[in-house]
Amino acid sequence: MADQVLDVKGLNCPLPILRAKKALKDMATGATLEILATDPGAVKDFEAFCRTTGNELVESTQEDKTFRFIIRRAA
Amino acid sequence: MNADTGTNAKAMSMIVTKGSLDWAYPPFILATTAAAMGLKVSMFFTFYGLTLLKKKLDLQVTTLGNPAMSMPMMGMHMGMPNIVSAIPGVDAAASAMMKNLIKKKGVASIEELRDMAVESDVKMIACQMTMDLFEYKTDDLIEGPELGGAATYIEEASKSEINLFI
Numbered sequence: 001m002a003d004q005v006l007d008v009k010g011l012n013c014p015l016p017i018l019r020a021k022k023a024l025k026d027m028a029t030g031a032t033l034e035i036l037a038t039d040p041g042a043v044k045d046f047e048a049f050c051r052t053t054g055n056e057l058v059e060s061t062q063e064d065k066t067f068r069f070i071i072r073r074a075a
Numbered sequence: 076m077n078a079d080t081g082t083n084a085k086a087m088s089m090i091v092t093k094g095s096l097d098w099a100y101p102p103f104i105l106a107t108t109a110a111a112m113g114l115k116v117s118m119f120f121t122f123y124g125l126t127l128l129k130k131k132l133d134l135q136v137t138t139l140g141n142p143a144m145s146m147p148m149m150g151m152h153m154g155m156p157n158i159v160s161a162i163p164g165v166d167a168a169a170s171a172m173m174k175n176l177i178k179k180k181g182v183a184s185i186e187e188l189r190d191m192a193v194e195s196d197v198k199m200i201a202c203q204m205t206m207d208l209f210e211y212k213t214d215d216l217i218e219g220p221e222l223g224g225a226a227t228y229i230e231e232a233s234k235s236e237i238n239l240f241i
Contacts, residue, residue: 012180012183018108021111
């Protein structure tokens, strides 16, 4: 179970990334954020976001039309 | 690497030259996203791009001279012949249609993205020469942008890994 859940279903690029960044900023190091999105572009974008920022993409899955990401906040 | 602030300490600069609704998106999307990814971002607003810093935005699109612009309509995609674009009201209708689509598809408004850019400390520079040329006052613009010229931009660009002209 993630420490915090962020629902960005229905939102389009770049809002899922921007909202996730906003949420991560207020979280403790090591805490996890679960993100639910419907934007198919978010899959590659969260990978790139995590590679660049050093946050860890723990999980990236899809169920029906919903994409689910879990990101662990880096130091 | 710090995920919150300085991180990889990369920088991006942008020259923003266009002020229509469609052209306003790329600079603000890239600026907010780069800032979210830890880059230091600066935007230089010049010529028509400067209007994107006005307090009250009323951005429009034009179908004139844009053969690539076709919008989903009645189950198909429809373009607009130039002769039709010349009729008064057509661009206003196209702009209203575009704003409708933007809302419906969960795309952020330019106002929303601009607020987020300001919030994430994107440095905005308003071109002094354009201010003089088009007779804008600092009062016409949102709070935050500083005034500067070509040298101010070049200084930013010389410190940036990514430099874009939009």
